[in-house]
Amino acid sequence: xxxxxVNKGLSIFGKLKILALIISFALFLPISxxxxxxxxxxxxxxxxxxxxASNSHANAHEEKLVKFNPGKMILEHVxxxxxxHILDYHGHSVSIPLPVILYDNGLxxxxxxxxxxxxATVESKGNYYKLHEGHIFKTDAAGTIxxxxxxxxxxxxxxxxxxxxxxxxxxxxxxxILLIFFSIAKSYKKKGNAAPKGLQSLIEPVILFIKxxxxxxxxxxxxxxxxxxLLLTIFFFIFINNLLGLIPIVPxxxxxxxxxxxxxxxxxxxxxxxxxxxxxxxxxxxxxxxVPIALWVLLIPIELFGVILKPFVLMLRLFANITAxxxxxxxxxxxxxxxxxxxxxxGYGTSVLSVAFTLFMSVLELxxxxxxxxxxxxxxxxxxxxxLEEHHHAEEHH
Amino acid sequence: xxxxxxxxxxxxxxxxxxxxxxxxLKKFAWKPILTALNERxxxxxxxxxxxxxxxxQMAKLNSDNEAMHKQAREERDQILKEAKEMKDNIISEAKxxxxxxxxxxxxxxxxxxxxxxxxxxxxxxxxxxSLSVSIAEKLINNQLSNNTEQQSIIASQVNxxxxxxxxxx
Numbered sequence: 001x002x003x004x005x006v007n008k009g010l011s012i013f014g015k016l017k018i019l020a021l022i023i024s025f026a027l028f029l030p031i032s033x034x035x036x037x038x039x040x041x042x043x044x045x046x047x048x049x050x051x052x053a054s055n056s057h058a059n060a061h062e063e064k065l066v067k068f069n070p071g072k073m074i075l076e077h078v079x080x081x082x083x084x085h086i087l088d089y090h091g092h093s094v095s096i097p098l099p100v101i102l103y104d105n106g107l108x109x110x111x112x113x114x115x116x117x118x119x120a121t122v123e124s125k126g127n128y129y130k131l132h133e134g135h136i137f138k139t140d141a142a143g144t145i146x147x148x149x150x151x152x153x154x155x156x157x158x159x160x161x162x163x164x165x166x167x168x169x170x171x172x173x174x175x176x177i178l179l180i181f182f183s184i185a186k187s188y189k190k191k192g193n194a195a196p197k198g199l200q201s202l203i204e205p206v207i208l209f210i211k212x213x214x215x216x217x218x219x220x221x222x223x224x225x226x227x228x229x230l231l232l233t234i235f236f237f238i239f240i241n242n243l244l245g246l247i248p249i250v251p252x253x254x255x256x257x258x259x260x261x262x263x264x265x266x267x268x269x270x271x272x273x274x275x276x277x278x279x280x281x282x283x284x285x286x287x288x289x290x291v292p293i294a295l296w297v298l299l300i301p302i303e304l305f306g307v308i309l310k311p312f313v314l315m316l317r318l319f320a321n322i323t324a325x326x327x328x329x330x331x332x333x334x335x336x337x338x339x340x341x342x343x344x345x346x347g348y349g350t351s352v353l354s355v356a357f358t359l360f361m362s363v364l365e366l367x368x369x370x371x372x373x374x375x376x377x378x379x380x381x382x383x384x385x386x387x388l389e390e391h392h393h394a395e396e397h398h
Numbered sequence: 399x400x401x402x403x404x405x406x407x408x409x410x411x412x413x414x415x416x417x418x419x420x421x422x423l424k425k426f427a428w429k430p431i432l433t434a435l436n437e438r439x440x441x442x443x444x445x446x447x448x449x450x451x452x453x454x455q456m457a458k459l460n461s462d463n464e465a466m467h468k469q470a471r472e473e474r475d476q477i478l479k480e481a482k483e484m485k486d487n488i489i490s491e492a493k494x495x496x497x498x499x500x501x502x503x504x505x506x507x508x509x510x511x512x513x514x515x516x517x518x519x520x521x522x523x524x525x526x527x528s529l530s531v532s533i534a535e536k537l538i539n540n541q542l543s544n545n546t547e548q549q550s551i552i553a554s555q556v557n558x559x560x561x562x563x564x565x566x567x
Contacts, residue, residue: 079401080408101407160407167411174415181427188434193441207431229428233420261404265412323401 068341070334074327078255079134081165082112086250093117096250098168102129104138104158112162129158136160166262169254173241181236210235210377218381223388227381230273234266235377242322242369246362257372258322260315267315270380275307278387310383314376321372325365332358522562529559 076085084096097113108124115122115131121143122129129136130143137145137155148154163171180199187200196204215231216224241262244252256262286303289296332354340347533555 075401080405160405161410162407163411164405164407166408167415170411170415174419177419178422178427181423181431185427185430189430192434193438204435208435211432211435228432229424230420232428233416233423237416237419259404259408260402261408262412264404265409265416269416319402 068334068337070331070338073334074330076134077330078258078323078326080259081134082115082131082136082162083117084165084168084250084254098165099163100136101161101163102136102158103161108158127158130155136162165254166256166259169244169251169256170241170262172251173237173244173256176244177236177240180240207232210374214374214378215381218378219385219388223384227273227384230269231377231381234269234380235373238266238318238376239370239373242373243366245322245326246365246369255323255326258319258326260319263315263319266318266376267311270314270383271308271311273380274310274383274387277384279390281390282387310379314379318372318376321368325361325368329358329361329365332361525562526559529555529562533559 082100083098086094086096088094095117097111100108100110100112100114102108102124104127106125108127108129110122110124112131114120115129118131118133120130121139121141123141128139128141128143130139130145131137132145132153132155135153136158137153138158139145139155146154180203184200184203187197191197191200195201210232211228215228218224219227238257241256245255245257247253286307287300289299289303291299336347336351336354339350533552536555537552
């Protein structure tokens with residue numbers, strides 16, 4: 001409900017007010033989240049704590065007296081993986097095996113369970129592979145990992161096209177997106193001009209908001225229509241994957257939009273769409289700016305740098321925001337086990353606080369999920385708009 | 399810093415998934431959705447426009463009606479005014495005619511009266527003459543028989559004459 005209110009705010013006040021909204025949101029939320037905590041928090045605790053608790057449990061069991069390492073746990077979550085870890089139970093890691101696809105003079109396909117979490121060497125078509133710290137290396141039959149300078153592994157790496165956790169989560173996200181929008185498309189076809197109903201009425205305002213309040217004013221009436229499908233796809237891909245990343249149970253909760261490869265592709269798409277659509281005045285602005293010719297030496301490299309910087313920043317912003325959200329939430333939970341290791345009671349005590357903070361962060365992440373999708377779409381539209389602008393005032397827009 | 403180096407596998411799958419997503423959504427979702435939204439938007443705009451048009455038409459009709467009313471009222475007033483003028487004219491003409499007629503009648507009556515009077519006077523004159531003659535006759539007859547009786551007859555005749563004359567005058 002709160003998100004909805006903010007949504008409405010966005011359309012009414014425009015992007016300049018977002019900052020103020022976030023601040024008021026942040027100020028207002030702690031009070032309300034504490035007030036709501038008891039009943040909601042308990043559920044939450046059971047779900048997330050369960051998974052994380054057994055995780056640390058397993059670490060302790062498996063590596064005998066090895067301390068709970070929050071950094072490792074968090075990074076393992078944030079990073080991609082070859083199997084989908086659910087929980088550890090009495091030292092046994094329970095995870096969903098995912099297909100490994102390697103290209104190494106031919107395709108090699110097998111399930112990731114064969115690696116036995118990095119303990120076993122897998123033979124495929126005469127080659128031997130081993131999983132080491134999340135990466136697959138080509139080894140000899142004994143599975144020797146050679147470590148060179150600075151702890152870098154010197155074994156050759158095959159091209160890894162595996163269906164990793166993020167790829168699988170992305171499939172899930174894509175399927176959910178397809179299901180949502182196909183069903184909506186169907187109801188549009190069926191109902192014609194009638195008022196929207198159900199899921200349709202939930203999504204329609206968002207589509208209209210993105211189309212009419214973000215894309216149309218940024219690109220302009222003349223050209224905007226042909227970019228609407230792409231930008232809507234980008235928006236909903238980011239938004240829905242962001243939201244799915246917040247659900248802490250399989251098959252959700254992966255860090256898809258917080259993965260640099262995913263944001264890299266999104267940014268590359270933006271880069272190509274913007275520059276392939278750039279018109280004469282866009283390129284003139286870059287290569288023949290309206291300044292004395294003596295300054296061109298300075299300005300042209302800056303403009304060219306800007307061309308690359310824009311999508312690069314888009315990539316980093318999305319990646320950093322979503323990853324940071326995941327790290328913070330996991331960090332709060334790690335607190336429970338850090339204190340729990342010292343004193344069980346302290347662990348329980350901390351859990352109350354951690355759950356409260358995590359709840360707060362989760363709600364904030366709901367906002368961030370929308371906001372990042374919105375910002376990405378808005379900036380992309382603005383870049384496209386500036387590339388298509390007829391006049392010489394491209395920079396006045398951003 | 400493992401997690402800031404993009405993996406080739408994820409890049410590949412992301413390209414595949416995202417391009418599939420764009421193609422599928424564009425063809426099977428965005429096209430019908432955006433078309434439907436556009437159509438709805440158009441139909442709403444159209445409906446609003448036609449409502450506005452209808453309202454304008456109504457207003458125009460109303461103002462037309464008003465104008466017609468006004469014109470009709472003016473015409474009515476005009477007609478009434480003319481009728482009143484006509485009536486006044488007729489009345490005054492009739493009055494004048496009646497007056498003239500009256501005057502003429504009176505004139506004619508007066509003339510008639512005068513004529514009658516003249517006739518009467520002349521007749522009276524004739525009668526007086528004849529009376530006088532007959533009185534004179536009788537007087538002469540009486541004088542011839544009785545002096546006194548002659549005298550009384552003359553007196554009564556003269557009296558008669560006087561009263562007759564008075565009656566005529």
